[in-house]
Amino acid sequence: xxxxxxxxxxxxxxxxxxxxxxxxxxxxxxxxxxxxxxxxxxxxxxxxxxxxxxxxxxxxxxxxxxxxxxxxxxxxxxxxxxxxxxxxxxxxxxxxxxxxxxxxxxxxxxxxxxxxxxxxxxxxxxxxxxxxxxxxxxxxxxxxxxxxxxxxxxxxxxxxxxxxxxxxxxxxxxxxxxxxxxxxxxxxxxxxxxxxxxxxxxxxxxxxxxxxxxxxxxxxxxxxxxxxxxxxxxxxxxxxxxxxxxxxxxxxxxxxxxxxxxxxxxxxxxxxxxxxxxxxxxxxxxxxxxxxxxxxxxxxxxxxxxxxxxxxxxxxxxxxxxxxxxxxxxxxxxxxxxxxxxxxxxxxxxxxxxxxxxxxxxxxxxxxxxxxxxxx
Amino acid sequence: xxxxxxxxxxxxxxxxxxxxxxxxxxxxxxxxxxxxxxxxxxxxxxxxxxxxxxxxxxxxxxxxxxxxxxxxxxxxxxxxxxxxxxxxxxxxxxxxxxxxxxxxxxxxxxxxxxxxxxxxxxxxxxxxxxxxxxxxxxxxxxxxxxxxxxxxxxxxxxxxxxxxxxxxxxxxxxxxxxxxxxxxxxxxxxxxxxxxxxxxxxxxxxxxxxxxxxxxxxxxxxxxx
Numbered sequence: 001x002x003x004x005x006x007x008x009x010x011x012x013x014x015x016x017x018x019x020x021x022x023x024x025x026x027x028x029x030x031x032x033x034x035x036x037x038x039x040x041x042x043x044x045x046x047x048x049x050x051x052x053x054x055x056x057x058x059x060x061x062x063x064x065x066x067x068x069x070x071x072x073x074x075x076x077x078x079x080x081x082x083x084x085x086x087x088x089x090x091x092x093x094x095x096x097x098x099x100x101x102x103x104x105x106x107x108x109x110x111x112x113x114x115x116x117x118x119x120x121x122x123x124x125x126x127x128x129x130x131x132x133x134x135x136x137x138x139x140x141x142x143x144x145x146x147x148x149x150x151x152x153x154x155x156x157x158x159x160x161x162x163x164x165x166x167x168x169x170x171x172x173x174x175x176x177x178x179x180x181x182x183x184x185x186x187x188x189x190x191x192x193x194x195x196x197x198x199x200x201x202x203x204x205x206x207x208x209x210x211x212x213x214x215x216x217x218x219x220x221x222x223x224x225x226x227x228x229x230x231x232x233x234x235x236x237x238x239x240x241x242x243x244x245x246x247x248x249x250x251x252x253x254x255x256x257x258x259x260x261x262x263x264x265x266x267x268x269x270x271x272x273x274x275x276x277x278x279x280x281x282x283x284x285x286x287x288x289x290x291x292x293x294x295x296x297x298x299x300x301x302x303x304x305x306x307x308x309x310x311x312x313x314x315x316x317x318x319x320x321x322x323x324x325x326x327x328x329x330x331x332x333x334x335x336x337x338x339x340x341x342x343x344x345x346x347x348x349x350x351x352x353x354x355x356x357x358x359x360x361x362x363x364x365x366x367x368x369x370x371x372x373x374x375x376x
Numbered sequence: 377x378x379x380x381x382x383x384x385x386x387x388x389x390x391x392x393x394x395x396x397x398x399x400x401x402x403x404x405x406x407x408x409x410x411x412x413x414x415x416x417x418x419x420x421x422x423x424x425x426x427x428x429x430x431x432x433x434x435x436x437x438x439x440x441x442x443x444x445x446x447x448x449x450x451x452x453x454x455x456x457x458x459x460x461x462x463x464x465x466x467x468x469x470x471x472x473x474x475x476x477x478x479x480x481x482x483x484x485x486x487x488x489x490x491x492x493x494x495x496x497x498x499x500x501x502x503x504x505x506x507x508x509x510x511x512x513x514x515x516x517x518x519x520x521x522x523x524x525x526x527x528x529x530x531x532x533x534x535x536x537x538x539x540x541x542x543x544x545x546x547x548x549x550x551x552x553x554x555x556x557x558x559x560x561x562x563x564x565x566x567x568x569x570x571x572x573x574x575x576x577x578x579x580x581x582x583x584x585x586x587x588x589x590x591x592x593x594x595x596x597x598x599x600x601x
Contacts, residue, residue, distance in 0.1 A: 169467075169470065170466065170467075170469075170470035170473050170474065171473075177474050177477040177478055178478070180474075181463060181466065181474055184465055184466060184470070185463065185464075185465045188465035188501065189465060246463075246464070246465065247463065251460070251463070253422075253425075253427040253450075253455075253457070253460075254425075254427075254450070254455035254456070254457050254460060254517075254518070255450060255455075255475065255478050255479070255517075256447050256448075256450040256451040256478065256479065257447070257450075257478060258446070258447045
């Protein structure tokens with residue numbers, strides 16, 4: 001009974017946030033894209049069908065990890081920290097029902113959504129393309145559960161060391177007050193800064209899998225540190241989403257703060273955290289693959305800046321909602337891919353440094369223009 | 377000196393309308409906006425403080441138009457909103473430091489103590505505090521910079537009787553220091569005790585203005601009739 005009502009509540013919430021028709025169309029879009037992709041792989045590439053199977057298994061695993069990372073949020077949600085809306089999960093405060101039961105139903109409800117919206121359409125599409133994929137679809141489901149379990153274990157054990165007040169506090173974060181508050185929000189919410197590393201780690205795991213096991217992408221390995229720098233820069237945009245999870249403009253209406261100031265502070269915080277997060281990942285990659293670490297750092301930082309600026313420009317203070325809207329996402333894709341895909345291609349080939357820098361310059365200029373336009 | 381001059385303030389929603397509200401607040405006055413729940417008090421407060429745009433009407437608050445100069449106005453005033461908590465992940469002390477940085481005014485740390493916000497409570501993340509303790513922090517942020525005009529929306533909710541008295545003491549001290557307030561409440565007793573004048577609001581309309589706030593309950597019923 002609780003689950004049914006939570007599902008209804010989730011549908012209404014998401015429909016309100018993402019507009020009902022987009023949400024209803026999501027499984028159809030995923031099915032269509034997967035179907036077309038699978039047809040291309042099986043019909044027009046030399047990749048063996050097992051590669052497609054491995055790809056969807058990885059998809060299942062990483063989707064499970066992502067779904068489990070809800071565990072990072074569910075604790076905050078249960079404390080009603082993520083906003084002042086009231087949801088069934090908060091019912092234990094007023095009704096005779098255990099918080100643990102509500103939490104379990106909350107997670108099952110999210111599972112049903114992930115399975116229904118993502119995994120089922122993917123499994124169906126690949127199985128129609130090739131019956132051999134039915135087995136892999138079952139593996140995908142299993143790996144989804146494995147990823148979910150691992151992620152939930154990580155969330156519940158919550159490496160909270162970076163979240164302590166003594167580690168990061170209002171006095172020792174040397175950035176402007178509003179940006180400082182955003183950093184503290186993220187570092188002290190469930191999962192702490194670890195959840196940012198986890199988000200990027202999940203995406204990098206997917207990247208690593210693709211370049212190693214999907215032949216069509218293996219050319220990225222010809223210059224691994226450089227192409228990795230581009231990918232890392234792109235993926236660090238998840239930091240911007242986290243920074244916008246814990247507050248909204250209306251929270252500051254009683255203070256002399258306007259929306260553009262708040263937006264600027266989010267972007268400032270993004271730049272600081274992105275830099276801190278990028279460096280160790282790059283260090284590991286350098287240790288594994290070698291290469292020009294200085295150029296790699298410049299590429300990663302510039303890519304992160306540009307992709308972050310595009311996200312900030314297009315999605316403002318609501319990236320978690322706006323990036324799911326079709327039109328916004330399309331604009332984001334066009335703006336990002338116009339410069340980042342050529343950069344990825346150049347860095348994957350043994351292109352000279354000057355040519356690469358020649359592509360980084362417009363990214364900085366456009367990013368700066370977006371900042372100027374949005375913050376004025 | 378007139379601090380607020382509002383005439384014909386209106387705002388329409390699909391299911392509610394604030395209609396042709398006139399209001400004037402002079403220096404040193406506490407003016408109450410009294411009415412039942414859902415009658416437009418918070419909407420009026422949000423318009424007066426520039427948090428939402430008005431549909432029509434003329435408005436001057438401290439020489440500024442809240443709609444055009446919202447941020448400038450919020451620098452000058454204090455606001456204690458009805459539904460707002462301090463940020464969950466900051467400690468009470470960090471929140472007050474944050475507010476002090478934003479307003480570029482130094483914090484008087486004796487002030488939280490007056491409201492029984494001791495060292496221990498100030499060092500807790502605010503999500504771990506009770507609703508009443510969080511409300512006390514909100515009271516501090518609204519008054520610490522000694523603004524000449526403060527807007528207060530249902531200030532005593534969640535406070536125990538002792539702290540209610542201390543908060544009222546903060547209001548009185550503010551008034552004695554020459555400050556003014558607009559106090560929105562549905563509590564007749566609070567309006568009677570604190571206000572110099574009271575405006576009755578009913579279904580989005582001002583139905584009466586009372587210059588001697590005594591026996592407000594009877595006066596409100598009379599006005600309704």
